[in-house]
Amino acid sequence: MLLEGQSVTISIEEILDNTNNAVIAVNPEGQIIYANRAVYNILQITDRDLVGQSITTYFPGTGLLRVFENGIAELGQQMTINNIVLLSNRTPIYVQGELVGAVAVFQDITILQNLIDNLVIEHEKTKQLQRTLEVVLNTAYDGLIVVNDKGIVTMTNQAFANFFNRFPEDMIGKHIMEVYQNPKFTDVLETGQPVHGYIHDLNGHEIIASRIPITQDGKIVGALGKVVFKDVDELYALTKKVNSLRSELDYYKKTVLEKNFSALELLKGKNTHMISLVQTALRVAKSGSTVLLRGESGTGKELFAQLLHSESLNRHGPFIKVNCAAVPENLLESELFGYEDGAFTGARKGGKIGKFELADGGTLFLDEIGDMEIAMQVKLLRVIQEREIERLGSNKPRKINVRLVAATNRDLETMIREKQFREDLYYRLNVVTLTIPPLRERIDDLEALIETFIKKFNLQFAQSVTGVTEETKSVFMKYRWPGNVRELENIIERAFNMLDGSEIQLKHLPNYLQILAGHDTRPFSGGSLDNILNAVEKEALVYALDAANGNKVQAAKSLGLSRAGLYKKLIKHNLH
Numbered sequence: 001m002l003l004e005g006q007s008v009t010i011s012i013e014e015i016l017d018n019t020n021n022a023v024i025a026v027n028p029e030g031q032i033i034y035a036n037r038a039v040y041n042i043l044q045i046t047d048r049d050l051v052g053q054s055i056t057t058y059f060p061g062t063g064l065l066r067v068f069e070n071g072i073a074e075l076g077q078q079m080t081i082n083n084i085v086l087l088s089n090r091t092p093i094y095v096q097g098e099l100v101g102a103v104a105v106f107q108d109i110t111i112l113q114n115l116i117d118n119l120v121i122e123h124e125k126t127k128q129l130q131r132t133l134e135v136v137l138n139t140a141y142d143g144l145i146v147v148n149d150k151g152i153v154t155m156t157n158q159a160f161a162n163f164f165n166r167f168p169e170d171m172i173g174k175h176i177m178e179v180y181q182n183p184k185f186t187d188v189l190e191t192g193q194p195v196h197g198y199i200h201d202l203n204g205h206e207i208i209a210s211r212i213p214i215t216q217d218g219k220i221v222g223a224l225g226k227v228v229f230k231d232v233d234e235l236y237a238l239t240k241k242v243n244s245l246r247s248e249l250d251y252y253k254k255t256v257l258e259k260n261f262s263a264l265e266l267l268k269g270k271n272t273h274m275i276s277l278v279q280t281a282l283r284v285a286k287s288g289s290t291v292l293l294r295g296e297s298g299t300g301k302e303l304f305a306q307l308l309h310s311e312s313l314n315r316h317g318p319f320i321k322v323n324c325a326a327v328p329e330n331l332l333e334s335e336l337f338g339y340e341d342g343a344f345t346g347a348r349k350g351g352k353i354g355k356f357e358l359a360d361g362g363t364l365f366l367d368e369i370g371d372m373e374i375a376m377q378v379k380l381l382r383v384i385q386e387r388e389i390e391r392l393g394s395n396k397p398r399k400i401n402v403r404l405v406a407a408t409n410r411d412l413e414t415m416i417r418e419k420q421f422r423e424d425l426y427y428r429l430n431v432v433t434l435t436i437p438p439l440r441e442r443i444d445d446l447e448a449l450i451e452t453f454i455k456k457f458n459l460q461f462a463q464s465v466t467g468v469t470e471e472t473k474s475v476f477m478k479y480r481w482p483g484n485v486r487e488l489e490n491i492i493e494r495a496f497n498m499l500d501g502s503e504i505q506l507k508h509l510p511n512y513l514q515i516l517a518g519h520d521t522r523p524f525s526g527g528s529l530d531n532i533l534n535a536v537e538k539e540a541l542v543y544a545l546d547a548a549n550g551n552k553v554q555a556a557k558s559l560g561l562s563r564a565g566l567y568k569k570l571i572k573h574n575l576h
Contacts, residue, residue: 022086022106025093026055028068033101042081042106067092067102078109085110143207143227149220151176151186160227163203185211185225192220197228264310266303266452269445273437278307284432285311290384292369292429293407295436297557298486301407302367304434309363314403317362320355325368325553332376337383339392356389356400363403369429370410370421381425404429409557439481439488446476449485453492454504461496468504475506475517483547483558490547512539538573541566 013036016023022038035050043050043058055062063077067090074090086106093101143160147153152175156168164171164180176183184200188211196210208229214222267278284291285308293301302321309319327335338354355364366372372380383389384404388397406429415421439446450473454465468476481487495508506517515536540559548554556566 020108022108023103024050024055024059024064024106025101025103026064027101028099030055030065032058034103038106042084042086042108044082062104063088064090064102064104066090068099071099083110084108143225145171145176145185145225146214146222147176147186147189148222149189151189153179154222160225163205163227183225185209186223187211188213188223189220202227264307266449267300267307268452269442269448271437271442271445274442274445277434277436281307281434282311284308284434286313287432288313288403290404290406290429290431292431292433293405293436294412294433295407295409296438296484297409297554298484299436299438300485301409301436302365304436305363305365305367305405305407308405309365309403312363312403314362314401318359319363319365320359321365321367322355323367325371326551329373329376332372333379334392336380337389337391340394351391351393354389354391356383356402357398359402360400361402363405366404366406368408369406370408370412370415374420374422377422377425381422381428384425384428439484443477446488447473449488450476450492453489457493457496463496463499464502465496465499465504466502469506471506471517472504472509475509475513479513479516482560483544487547487558510539510543512536512543515539534573537569541569541573 013034016036017038019036020038022042023034023036024032024039025034027033032050032053032055035048037048039050040046040048050058055064059079059081062079063074067074071092073092074088077088077090079086079088085108087109088104088106090102090104092099093103143163144155144157145153145160146155153171153173156171158168161168161171171179176186180203182201184198188194192213192215194210194212197208198210200207200209202209207227210226210228212224212226213220214224264278267274269275281291281304291305291308293304295301305321306319309315322335324332334352334354336354336356338352338357341351366380383400386397387401388399390397412421412426416423416426439449450468454467457463458465476488483490491509491513492504494510495504498508506514515532541555544555544559545552548558552566552570553563556563559566561569
């Protein structure tokens with residue numbers, strides 16, 4: 001053989017020593033007559049002294065000797081030596097027709113075998129995953145169907161096949177148009193746009209479904225149709241359940257808020273008059289006497305009523321509130337005393353329990369008592385004196401054990417002189433009177449109230465507001481607070497809805513407070529005093545209506561106006 005122009009003689013042994021395959025030959029007695037370098041590498045032997053030794057010493061159980069038995073070659077035989085996987089071809093050696101030996105050629109297939117083993121494992125995993133996917137698809141409540149880009153069904157489940165009284169295997173491999181007409185979900189093969197929650201007629205069933213494109217490398221390769229609701233009625237039932245759960249959640253949120261913010265917490269402060277008033281309320285609460293709460297609208301009369309209840313001997317009983325101004329005169333009697341079945345036209349079948357009976361063993365809070373009509377005052381006086389009520393349509397008296405707390409923002413003494421309020425009822429209610437000061441007279445409590453309301457709304461809105469800016473606090477301190485504590489609470493709640501940081505700033509306040517600070521954000525048509533006053537008056541009207549949830553009677557009271565006066569101003573500002 002010529003190498004680089006030189007004449008070099010290379011022996012067959014040198015050729016075999018430089019091959020990667022192991023070559024070993026034996027005579028008919030099983031003695032090794034040749035082994036190349038690769039054999040020594042496999043056996044991990046450094047000294048080349050195998051010739052003349054028995055093949056079984058180094059290759060126990062070898063099949064090479066079987067060649068001498070039948071003279072036939074054995075190909076593709078696998079064996080393992082020193083953790084090396086070998087593929088062996090065993091061939092007889094004939095000289096002039098006589099079997100004189102046998103040769104085995106080994107190939108190291110360890111890496112290949114490991115690859116095959118891994119492929120087998122992965123194949124089993126894939127089969128297991130496929131079986132799991134089939135189980136998931138067939139146990140899924142939702143109907144599912146998948147087509148490729150040609151519209152051929154590649155996958156579906158039993159839930160979907162049930163719409164056609166078929167089995168999934170009957171549908172797979174067929175064009176979707178063979179399965180059913182008007183398969184709307186295949187529109188996404190053309191548009192590429194998913195559509196969720198559309199109503200579709202599927203073989204006579206009005207379903208709610210979604211259609212979703214399947215993309216690969218930016219190309220649409222199929223489409224998925226998914227039945228979200230098997231019947232529209234299911235959606236209505238779910239909606240009803242969600243609304244029920246939402247109402248329950250709101251109830252528990254309200255309960256948590258009430259638990260974390262008791263009346264005592266909301267009434268705390270450092271104003272000496274207010275501190276004294278709270279201490280008096282705590283003492284009076286134990287007595288069970290009737291209490292009359294007086295003060296402007298929004299000062300916290302209901303909070304005092306709750307405090308009187310929570311600290312009383314009846315604290316484990318119910319706390320029932322009735323707003324006498326909000327209930328029409330012709331309904332107030334039935335609201336308070338209840339009625340029997342058939343007591344009047346339109347009466348609820350089976351009758352109705354009145355608020356006095358509902359409050360039995362607890363506290364009844366009669367808010368806006370000054371707005372109660374004279375005829376109703378007479379009946380209330382009798383209940384207070386007799387400690388018993390009679391339902392409408394019944395002549396059977398019912399004993400009650402109710403702690404009565406009344407409240408008003410009206411001048412009852414003037415009303416007595418004008419024959420609008422009964423004097424005897426006044427004295428029955430006026431056993432203990434607590435007159436609650438307006439916020440402008442306890443401005444030193446303002447910071448504590450702001451802090452309390454921020455804590456309350458942080459919990460309600462899941463925010464982390466730290467306080468108000470100094471500029472905002474300065475405006476609060478200068479303001480007269482005609483709506484009192486209720487107005488402050490509403491303003492802070494409004495700010496939480498507009499907040500974009502951790503502090504309440506001037507920009508989060510109503511315009512009439514921004515005007516007070518000299519930071520009006522709304523341009524006026526002119527700069528005259530009349531224009532500015534008109535703008536402020538309009539803002540005050542809008543806010544008062546908003547704070548009263550559109551109740552014009554309440555809005556008029558918060559602004560110190562008569563009902564007629566309020567309507568006149570609403571017309572003036574085109575707010576009627």
